[in-house]
Amino acid sequence: MPSPSPTTTLRRRGGSPSRDTPTNELTVKQEQQSLKTSRTAADLIADHPAIKPVILDSQETETPFSSSTQATEETSGTSFTRTTTTTTTTTSSPSITSRIIHILLKPFYFLLFVILHLGHELIISARTMKTLVQVFFLPHLFPVAPELVRIVRKDVGENMVKKPTHLAVITEKSGITLTGEVDETEENEWHAKVAQLAQWSSAVGIKTLSIMRNTPLDPEDLEALQDRIDHTMKDFYKEEKRVPIALVRTLRPVEESLSLVFQQNNSNNNNNSQPTIQRDLRPHGGRAFDLDIVILSPEDGHDRLAGNIRLLGKAALRQQITSDQITTKFMDTQLSADLSEPELLIILKDDLDLSSYPPWHIRLTEIFHHPDQAVIPVYTMFLQALHRFAKCEQRFGK
Amino acid sequence: MRAVAIKALQCGSIPKHIGLIMDGNRRYGRKVHVGNGKGYYLGYETLEEILAVCMEMGVKVVTVYAFSIENFKRPADQVETLMELAKTKLAELCEQSELVRQYGIGIRVLGDTSLLPDDVRKVIRKAVDLTKKNNRAILNMCFPYTSREELTMATRSLVSGIEAHDLNPSDISTSVLEESLYTRSCPPMDILIRTSGEIRLSDFMLWQSSRACHVEFVDCFWPEFTFWKLLPILLRYQLRAISIAQSRREYGRGEGAEEEEEDDSEAVLLNTDVIKAQETSLEQEQGFVMMSQRNSSESTLVTCEMDETLEVELPCGPMLEKKQRVSSFLHHRGHLPNCPIVHLQ
Known part of the structure; x- marks a missing residue:
């Protein structure tokens, strides 16, 4: 049955002896006791300047404060508020002049606030202008959107020391309009963008590409996207003999992840082998592929972790696992079974926002974001991010 | 000058929760030729200064990444220095700090403290206990913390709750998980700042920062970080504040009608x-x-x-x-x- 009733917990937390007295005692006695507690509470407040409330905007602070004292279960809520009101009157009355000064200064502060923001805006526009100029001269360096694998390889360069094996991309709002209907053109644009990213990633030699979008992808659209990527890949690699295969998928339901862990545990126990089996356990859908494209939506982030707990809880009720078994390593095997940790994350959004990208996975991910999204081509950002990544050193806490 | 700028900033929206990854203390120490240990002390001074600024602005919660579980891999003498620093500064914070008294800051230590030596743990316990009643602001010290450990800990405790039949599996929702994290009594994180030019989160507040949070990577070492470097970040945050609030509402709605509003x-x-x-x-x-x-x-x-x-x-x-x-x-x-x-x- 459920835990002890809340009323008893209230008493226990309050810690005051007066609460524990039986209710059928004399009311006079109770009053005396409550008086006593109120006095001690007042003393406590006097001793603790930290708990004393600031009384600057008296009218505003009073009500939330009294309610919060009840919530924090101070022993004598009423006496507490009484003391605050008295201090309010004593401290606020002599400061009328300072208050007038304060009111007079308000427009000045607001002016300064506006000036600060304008100045900041100016700096940002100056920076945007600078990137605009840079973008203007870009075509001499490399194309805005290359259409052949040869060009990408040349742009990336042979001597890039470090390349990510898993690239994550967060894309801008797509799909659904304000009315809730699917916006065809925007959806189409998004598909084109994904196809392009797939081309470039495969040219660089990236193994996994995870793409985050705002809304879950329709299963029908998934098929269409697969067709489109197959098609564009053919175009992209028309000079080469072999066209790499890209497979588009979404995350599998969280329920399957646990069985994967059990499988792995069993195989580990039986064979005493290294934990490298995990990668091979991924179902390939019967196809061998060179590039694994995972489409993610916000539901795969926080909610998936909560769903995972539900799953583990059910497993615990079936006595398949115990809560002591849950370690960071256990969770990692389970959560990374379907999606590996990305090494580089490119944010194709105006603001640097992680948009619920699965939190477990972005521990050591390099996050690349260009502040001038509107003026800079995606390909340029892609190259910049790769170069930035190549320069990064990871110390792993050392 | 600073006070005037703060007053001006207060005309706009002020973040409730700021996260700081204080990176680059050792590198700064080497840069100005004072050594690693001194770098840490300088870093602590910066923290105090930034904390004062935040409190003056009206920020409710400041969460700082003081020590990662991974940091135990560092040379023993450096870990020792950090432990000593934490011990003295925590004791100082809870006993004599004017800042803590003035702003009513409650100190919290987030992380797996069982990994720490006994004496440090004792000081932590005392610091937390002494400031337990302060309810106007919170300073979260992540020591020794990693976000994965936090999530694992929360998962384990919730699963053990299910095991003991205190909870049903269907009770678990995103907001319940959120409430069993170390940051359970804090408002959602608004700004996350990482100094030293690195562009990753290094296992800090992954859950809290990955939705509706303004992330900034600053290209200076932590001891060089000042209010004037914080100012443009706050201005950018103020520009985004409305959209952040909106996306938070959307996430709240997404959790379904059954879920209680996070109010x-x-x-x-x-x-x-x-x-x-x-x-x-x-x-x-x-x-x-x-x-x-x-x-x-x-x-x-x-x-x-x-x-x-x-x-x-x-x-x-x-x-x-x-x-x-x-x-x-x-x-x-x-x-x-x-x-x-x-x-x-």
Whole structure:
């Protein structure tokens, strides 16, 4: 049955002896006791300047404060508020002049606030202008959107020391309009963008590409996207003999992840082998592929972790696992079974926002974001991010 | 000058929760040729300064990444220096710090403190206990912390709750998980700042920062970070504040009608709510027993069937019961001794 009733917990937390007295005692006695507690509470407040409330905007602070004292279960809520009101009157009355000064200064502060923001805006526009100029001269360096694998390889360069094996991309709002209907053109644009990213990633030699979008992808659209990527890949690699295969998928339901862990545990126990089996356990859908494209939506982030707990809880009720078994390593095997940790994350959004990208996975991910999204081509950002990544050193806490 | 700028900033929206990854202390120490250890001390001074600024602005919670579990891999003498620093500074903060007294800062230590030496743990306990009642602001020291450990800890405790039949698997939602993290009594994180030009989160506040949070990577070492470097970040945040609030609402809606709204007032009213919930659910239970007794002659079966039938036929009863069960679970277990629940003013 459920835990002890809340009323008893209230008493226990309050810690005051007066609460524990039986209710059928004399009311006079109770009053005396409550008086006593109120006095001690007042003393406590006097001793603790930290708990004393600031009384600057008296009218505003009073009500939330009294309610919060009840919530924090101070022993004598009423006496507490009484003391605050008295201090309010004593401290606020002599400061009328300072208050007038304060009111007079308000427009000045607001002016300064506006000036600060304008100045900041100016700096940002100056920076945007600078990137605009840079973008203007870009075509001499490399194309805005290359259409052949040869060009990408040349742009990336042979001597890039470090390349990510898993690239994550967060894309801008797509799909659904304000009315809730699917916006065809925007959806189409998004598909084109994904196809392009797939081309470039495969040219660089990236193994996994995870793409985050705002809304879950329709299963029908998934098929269409697969067709489109197959098609564009053919175009992209028309000079080469072999066209790499890209497979588009979404995350599998969280329920399957646990069985994967059990499988792995069993195989580990039986064979005493290294934990490298995990990668091979991924179902390939019967196809061998060179590039694994995972489409993610916000539901795969926080909610998936909560769903995972539900799953583990059910497993615990079936006595398949115990809560002591849950370690960071256990969770990692389970959560990374379907999606590996990305090494580089490119944010194709105006603001640097992680948009619920699965939190477990972005521990050591390099996050690349260009502040001038509107003026800079995606390909340029892609190259910049790769170069930035190549320069990064990871110390792993050392 | 600084005070005037702060007053001006207060015309716009002020973040409630700021996270800081204080990176680059050692590199700064080497840069100005004072050595690693001194770098840490300089870093601490910067922290104090930034903390004062934040408090003056009206920021409710400041979370700092003081020590990662991974940092135990560092050379032993450096770890030792950091431990000593933490010990002296924590004691200083809770006993003599004017800042803590003036702004009513409650100190919390987030992380797996069982990894620490005994003497440090004792100081932490004392610091947390002494400032437990301060409810106007919170300083979260992540020491030794990683976000994965936090998530694992929360998962483990919730699963153990299910194991002990205190919770149902269906009770677990995103907001319940959120409330069992170390940052349970803090408002959602608004700004995350990482210094030293690195562009990753390094296992810090992954859950909290990955939605509706303004992330900034600053290209200077932590001891060089000043209010004037914070100012443009705050201005950028103010530009985004509306969209952040909106996306937070969207996430809240996404969690479904069953979920309780993550509201500040909700937390305050929680206790009274629980009592009411219990009373009503008790009434309903009694009513139900009578009803079902009339229906079925086997009274022994009634109690067994109760849970199932309640869920199907009375959408109100089990929901309140669930709410109460979850909140009582979250309140009663004591696995987070260094993060006592407080209701911020």
